[in-house]
Amino acid sequence: MKNLHIPAIRVHTYGGPEQLLLEEIPVPVLAKDEVLIKVVASGVNPIDWKVREGFMQHPLPYIPGVEGAGIVTAVGEGVYGLKIGDEVYGSVDGSYTTYATVSTEVLFRKPPTVSFEEAATMAGARTAWGALFDVGRLVKGQRILVHGGAGGVGHFAVQLAYNAGAYVIATASEANLDFVAMLGASEVIDYKAAPFETQMDPVDIVLDTVGGDVTARSMKVLKPGGLLISIVNMPDPAMAEAAGVRSVWGGTKTLATMKTVHELLDKGLIKPYVRRVFHSLSEAAAAQEYSKSGGSGRGKIVLKIGEI
Ligand SMILES: NC(=O)c1ccc[n+]([C@@H]2O[C@H](COP(=O)([O-])OP(=O)(O)OC[C@H]3O[C@@H](n4cnc5c(N)ncnc54)[C@H](OP(=O)(O)O)[C@@H]3O)[C@@H](O)[C@H]2O)c1
Incomplete structure (x- = not known):
């Protein structure tokens, strides 16, 4: 060559x-x-x-x-x-x-x-895994909201959270509601129809893959002490403290995460x-x-x- x-x-x-x-x-x-x-x-x-x-x-x-x-x-x-x-x-x-x-x-x-x-x-699956499990420590039975549930990161996050036994709520456009439900979301919110805050009960974790005002608005749908993970903006810690929730940057990737996600792909547990x-x-x-x-x-x- x-x-x-x-x-x-x-x-x-x-x-x-x-x-x-x-x-x-x-x-x-x-x-x-x-x-x-x-x-x-x-x-x-x-x-x-x-x-x-x-x-x-x-x-x-x-x-x-x-x-x-x-x-x-x-x-x-x-x-x-x-x-x-x-x-x-x-x-x-x-x-x-x-x-x-x-x-x-x-x-x-x-x-x-x-x-x-x-x-x-x-890479979207690695980002999703890192945010949900390395950062968020998501466990079975928790309620999670995934923003952008049809997107490059979100569609993996919905699958991974569902596989982990979480109760998954996700936001998407009307055209993608059925797709996101098929991935494992129990509730899919059409974020263009009405503010997502008005369409759901509180959750333990929010994964924000959208940013903008969605980051701050997400604090309102968390249970007291709940965790906002954003892979787009660093959420304002003072605003989170005032809302009685926690906030964290979720953009982390380790070799161990890459291996875990590869095993899931290899076994057909993520698509x-x-x-x-x-x-x-x-x-x-x-x-x-x-x-x-x-x-x-x-x-x-x-x-x-x-x-x-
Ligand atoms: N920090 C990191 O390590 C890292 C890694 C990867 C990605 N990211 C960032 O994460 C973001 C998402 O990446 P991606 O690859 O998933 O992008 P993407 O494939 O473009 O997906 C974004 C999705 O967001 C949805 N959306 C747009 N506006 C929305 C709103 N107001 N509320 C709810 N959903 C909305 C859209 O869904 P509909 O089509 O259903 O409307 C779209 O499918 C990007 O900003 C990217 O740079 C960060």
Whole structure:
């Protein structure tokens, strides 16, 4: 692969979708503990356009994308347990490219029953697990409200909370009410029909995947001492104290969480849903714009990059 060049999306300047440039770059150099994967699909997440817009800093230039699925095409000399031809997925940093080097620590074997497109979306499940269990310590019998129950993180959170034996309430648009109920929510609130606060009884935990005024309003639906977890805004601690509830930032991810979520996927205990597939690197801008528009989500957005 030496001296070969491959297509990749790169961002040289923070800004709008026009900053997503399709360029030819050298094949990345493999480190000892890494594999080179041919990227088949990349998950498209809100963080992709937030970083591109400069909302979060990243050294420039960079290749967008935080997760993907593909096929191992070369193996570092210190790698054991993975070989050329293996189908894998995981935290692929810079996944809007045709080939990427990835540490084996953050890669998992793709179960044969799961498509590359589905496997490329599992970062949402890791976020959901981290917020619900690593941060929230959710246990059987608790009542939880999941905001954005049809979205990329929310649709995993509803499944995980239901599987844990929680009583799940979720918010969604009218078009997604049946989908979220099917995932395991006992009550699904149409948040556009009336304020969610007026449509439910108090809960032990709220998972906020929406932000804005939803974060503060969520404090009103918690039981005394209940916990507000946000993966979008850091909730105002003074406001939480005044409301007699607790609040915490839920954006945590550990290797142990990644392994747990992989086991659930492998056993078929959690299902990724793909909202829409964009079909080549040249559609990267359209995919990010679709993500930013909010879509009308039923799961996650995928950028299909390579063929198998
Ligand atoms: N901190 C972290 O580690 C981390 C990780 C991942 C994501 N995030 C953040 O979490 C947020 C959600 O990510 P995502 O991937 O789940 O996004 P997404 O796939 O776009 O889903 C967001 C969902 O929110 C729903 N929604 C919009 N406005 C709402 C409202 N007012 N009330 C209730 N639901 C509403 C929409 O549902 P309907 O279509 O049903 O209206 C949409 O499906 C983003 O801001 C992202 O950056 C943080």
